[in-house]
Amino acid sequence: MKYWSQTFIPTLKESPSDAEIASHKLLLRAGLVRKLGGGLYTFMPAGLRVLRKISELCREEMDRAGAIELAMPFIHPVENWQDGPRWAAAREIMYRVDHAGAGKGRSREPEFVLGPTHEEVITPLVKSEITSYRDLPKNFYQIGTKFRNEIRPRYGLMRAREFVMKDAYSFDATDESAVVSYNKMKAAYLAFFARCGLKTIAVEADTGVMGGSFSHEFMVPAPVGDDDIVYCDESGYSANREKATSGLVPKDFTDAAPAGALEEFATPGVVTIAALAAAPYSVAADKQFKTLVYMGDGKPFLVILRGCDELEEAKLGALGFQLCRPATAEEIEPVLGAKPGSLGAVKGTIKNFAALAGVFADHAIHLVGNGTTGANKDGFHLRNVNVVRDLQITQWGDFRTVRAGEPDVKSGHPLKMARAIEVGHVFKLGTKYSEKFGAVYTDDQKQSHLMVMGCYGIGISRTLQAVVEQSNDADGIVWPWHVAPWQVLIVNLDPQDAAAAELCKKMALAAEAAGADVLIDDRAERPGVKFKDADLIGLPLRLTVGGRGLKEGIFELKWRNAKEVTKVPVADAEGVVTQAVRDAASKA
RNA sequence: CGGGGUGUAGCUUAGUCUGGUAGAGCGCCUGGUUUGGGACCAGGAGGUCGUAGGUUCGAAUCCUAUCGCCCCGACCA
Numbered sequence: 001m002k003y004w005s006q007t008f009i010p011t012l013k014e015s016p017s018d019a020e021i022a023s024h025k026l027l028l029r030a031g032l033v034r035k036l037g038g039g040l041y042t043f044m045p046a047g048l049r050v051l052r053k054i055s056e057l058c059r060e061e062m063d064r065a066g067a068i069e070l071a072m073p074f075i076h077p078v079e080n081w082q083d084g085p086r087w088a089a090a091r092e093i094m095y096r097v098d099h100a101g102a103g104k105g106r107s108r109e110p111e112f113v114l115g116p117t118h119e120e121v122i123t124p125l126v127k128s129e130i131t132s133y134r135d136l137p138k139n140f141y142q143i144g145t146k147f148r149n150e151i152r153p154r155y156g157l158m159r160a161r162e163f164v165m166k167d168a169y170s171f172d173a174t175d176e177s178a179v180v181s182y183n184k185m186k187a188a189y190l191a192f193f194a195r196c197g198l199k200t201i202a203v204e205a206d207t208g209v210m211g212g213s214f215s216h217e218f219m220v221p222a223p224v225g226d227d228d229i230v231y232c233d234e235s236g237y238s239a240n241r242e243k244a245t246s247g248l249v250p251k252d253f254t255d256a257a258p259a260g261a262l263e264e265f266a267t268p269g270v271v272t273i274a275a276l277a278a279a280p281y282s283v284a285a286d287k288q289f290k291t292l293v294y295m296g297d298g299k300p301f302l303v304i305l306r307g308c309d310e311l312e313e314a315k316l317g318a319l320g321f322q323l324c325r326p327a328t329a330e331e332i333e334p335v336l337g338a339k340p341g342s343l344g345a346v347k348g349t350i351k352n353f354a355a356l357a358g359v360f361a362d363h364a365i366h367l368v369g370n371g372t373t374g375a376n377k378d379g380f381h382l383r384n385v386n387v388v389r390d391l392q393i394t395q396w397g398d399f400r401t402v403r404a405g406e407p408d409v410k411s412g413h414p415l416k417m418a419r420a421i422e423v424g425h426v427f428k429l430g431t432k433y434s435e436k437f438g439a440v441y442t443d444d445q446k447q448s449h450l451m452v453m454g455c456y457g458i459g460i461s462r463t464l465q466a467v468v469e470q471s472n473d474a475d476g477i478v479w480p481w482h483v484a485p486w487q488v489l490i491v492n493l494d495p496q497d498a499a500a501a502e503l504c505k506k507m508a509l510a511a512e513a514a515g516a517d518v519l520i521d522d523r524a525e526r527p528g529v530k531f532k533d534a535d536l537i538g539l540p541l542r543l544t545v546g547g548r549g550l551k552e553g554i555f556e557l558k559w560r561n562a563k564e565v566t567k568v569p570v571a572d573a574e575g576v577v578t579q580a581v582r583d584a585a586s587k588a
Numbered sequence: 589c590g591g592g593g594u595g596u597a598g599c600u601u602a603g604u605c606u607g608g609u610a611g612a613g614c615g616c617c618u619g620g621u622u623u624g625g626g627a628c629c630a631g632g633a634g635g636u637c638g639u640a641g642g643u644u645c646g647a648a649u650c651c652u653a654u655c656g657c658c659c660c661g662a663c664c665a
Contacts, residue, residue: 013614013626014600018658038657093663117665151589151663165665208664217665226664313662422665459665493624528625535625546624556624 001508001518002486007045011533021224023469024156026477030537032485039153039161046537047464049485049517051164054460054467055143057195057482058166065188067139067168072121074145075112080120085436088322090116093148114147119433119455122169126451127439133173136441136451137181141168143460155224157465158421164460171434171451173441178452182428185456189218189424192458197480197588198467200423203229204239206314207427218424218458220466225421232408232415242314245398246406246415249363256369258386262346268379271341273307276372276381284308289365289373289385291343293332296321299357300335304345304391306364307371309400318397319360337376344373346382347392359392362399423463429453477538478561481588487516488581489539491530493546495522500545503555503570507543510574514581516541535560541580 008031015025018035027033032047043051059069075097081087097112115121122140130138146165153161168185172178186202193200198220205217217240219229230244231237239245270276273290276283288307293300296319303311316324329340336343337351345359365371365387372383385391404417431450433439439451464483471478481487488511494500501522508518519539521530527546534542544556555573557566557580568576 010598012599016599017594017601020659035657146665148664152659152661154659159664163665167665425665457665462665526623526625526627528623528627531625533626544624548624 001505001512001520004519004521004523007519009046009533009537010044011536019156021155021158021469022472023224023465024158026468026472026536027156027465030477033157035156039150039159041157041160046485050464050479050483051461053483053485054196054463055164055166058143058192058458058460061188061192061195062141062166062168064191065139065184067141067170067185067188069142070140071142071144072115072118072125074115074147076115076121078111078113080124081113083437084120084123085432086322093150095147095149116146116148117165117455117457118142118167119169119429119453120437123433123437123439123453126169126171127434127437130171130439130451131441133441133443137170137172137177139168139170139181139185139454141166141456154226155465157461158224159226160461163462166458166460168456170454170456171439172453173443173449173451175430175452178428178430178454182426182454185426185454186216189426189456189458193218193423193463195588196463196467196483198423198463198470201229201231201238201420203231203420204243205425206240206242206317208314208317213428213430215425215427217422218426219420220423220470221418221420222466222469223419224469225419227420227422228417229420230402230404230415230417232411232413234413235408235411237408237410237415241402241417242312244402244415245409246402247409247412248406249366253366255366255388256386258384258389259370260384262385262390263383264375264377264380265383266379267342267381270379270381271339277307281381283372283383287368287371289344289368289371289391291345291374293327293336293340293343294324295327295331296324296357300327300331300355301357302343302345302359303399304359304361304365304393305400306362306368309362309364311399312401315397315399319358321357338374338378342374342376342378342380344376344382344385345392346373346375346385346390349376349382350392351376353392358394360395360397360399361391361393363396364400365391421462421466421469422459423466424456424458426456427454429455472538475532476536479538479540481540481584484539485517485537486519486539487511487584488518488541488543488577489534489537490518490520491534491542491544491546492520492522493527493530493544493548494550495524497547497550499550500547503545503550503573504543507545507555507573507577510577511541511581514578515585516581540584543577 010031012029015029019025019028031044033041094116095114143166147162150159150161153159170181172181200218200220202216203219205215207215228241230239230241273285277285285308286306290305290307292303335352335355370386372381373385375382405414408415434451440448468477490504492500492504504520511518538560540560542558549555553570554567557568
């Protein structure tokens with residue numbers, strides 16, 4: 001048991017002005033964290049307890065799933081990253097480690113970086129330690145601090161420069177086995193989040209810089225989330241918007257026949273979809289082809305969409321480039337022969353087709369049938385452009401952003417969209433890293449094979465805040481049982497009264513024996529202050545002891561997530577407390 | 589990095605437009621009265637007004653630069 005006067009829980013009546021959302025305000029007000037700088041937070045004693053509880057729950061689920069704990073350095077030799085498959089994309093988010101000396105600085109490349117994740121460390125380790133199929137599969141995990149130079153830290157612990165993460169890495173002999181490892185982790189994640197009292201949904205996700213063949217994200221629905229998820233209740237489909245697809249183009253769709261001969265017409269000054277949709281041209285956006293130019297690892301390529309659609313940049317990842325960015329006007333003109341606003345992909349109009357890495361068309365342009373597009377000649381467009389006959393397409397794909405209301409692929413019901421916080425992500429990596437680092441094993445036929453990898457992350461500190469975001473009311477935090485810093489708060493309204501102190505201690509021992517952590521508020525504060533703080537810090541079970549009740553021979557029992565207050569005879573104290581704790585623990 | 593805000597005591601802030609040498613509430617300290625939902629009275633401590641220049645007799649206030657922080661976008665657990 002812990003006495004409030006013996007620990008440090010600095011609660012605040014008002015929230016600091018730089019906190020915007022409920023969970024961030026409550027973390028500060030309940031004295032769980034304090035800010036050092038943007039995206040940098042100190043865990044105060046109570047906050048640290050929550051962090052440890054969540055870590056421990058995670059550890060238990062990882063162990064149960066057969067993962068093996070280890071601890072890798074936070075500081076990485078930069079060579080590990082330079083030798084890896086994503087140095088170009090990942091270096092931007094890494095902090096370089098330098099000596100703080102004021103003397104001669106180094107002019108070479110940085111020698112060390114702070115680890116943002118550990119594929120580049122674990123893969124070489126496993127390469128040198130595991131060489132036989134007999135030692136596979138293996139799944140290693142750790143819980144520790146990660147460092148990322150976030151472009152914009154936000155919302156307290158939600159997106160921080162330094163945060164606590166559980167990361168796991170699986171190594172399998174075969175692809176089938178890797179899928180088994182992946183599914184084990186997925187199940188462990190669901191169990192873990194459930195024990196944290198979090199409602200999460202697993203969604204199909206984009207693999208991003210991490211790479212790999214497929215992935216799922218674990219999302220906590222919340223308006224303050226950074227991600228949009230797309231889902232269908234009928235079919236059970238759910239995906240991150242970056243990855244989501246819809247059944248916009250029917251399976252049996254047949255392309256429209258050409259409507260007439262290609263025809264060039266002058267459109268002076270028209271450089272936007274909207275301008276062409278307006279009078280006097282009046283070409284509806286869904287009858288236009290949108291031609292975007294991107295640079296993939298230095299080589300330009302085109303993406304063709306319906307005029308009314310938006311490009312989902314994450315989907316360009318499927319094209320296999322390391323780095324993609326929009327091309328500049330200077331890069332576009334020599335290749336296409338026109339400035340942005342008059343671009344198109346009609347056969348024969350592209351000035352230097354050979355310079356392109358490809359022309360990638362979104363399936364939805366089938367719906368345009370015959371439409372209008374830029375003529376690759378400034379101030380001119382082409383009409384009667386037929387998708388099949390006229391466009392010079394090298395590859396079809398899904399590149400557009402799905403919108404709410406579009407039909408689900410399976411059920412045909414309208415898709416819904418919601419904001420969510422990403423608290424976990426599992427990736428089936430494949431051999432991207434094992435190939436680069438040469439992580440191979442020998443099978444029972446003396447043959448060498450690449451190990452098949454998976455990686456699995458949980459934002460421990462983000463999960464902490466997500467719990468608060470999902471579980472609070474006007475008075476404060478409402479902690480789920482297993483992640484509360486303490487499960488039971490005993491409020492002693494008369495700490496100088498020996499009988500009250502004695503009863504508090506007796507109940508604390510009973511609660512502890514039943515498996516709960518107990519905090520006793522023994523401060524010399526007025527009752528109002530204690531009740532307000534009790535609600536604010538949000539421990540699940542509150543037991544109130546005071547002189548007034550003791551005269552009647554009772555104390556009070558109240559659950560943070562309920563309104564009712566139960567009066568309990570002092571004589572029954574130990575039994576009632578024991579039972580309450582056991583009930584709560586078994587239900588949670 | 590682009591756009592929008594904002595920096596005054598530990599926290600929340602007034603004062604800034606219209607320059608005259610900083611005020612309140614909470615918290616903290618002392619004493620008293622209180623004591624079941626953030627008490628009251630009296631007294632007290634605490635501020636280089638983010639920083640550096642400039643204008644001016646005089647700058648929290650005007651100008652310039654710079655830094656921090658918050659929000660919106662790209663990035664991520």
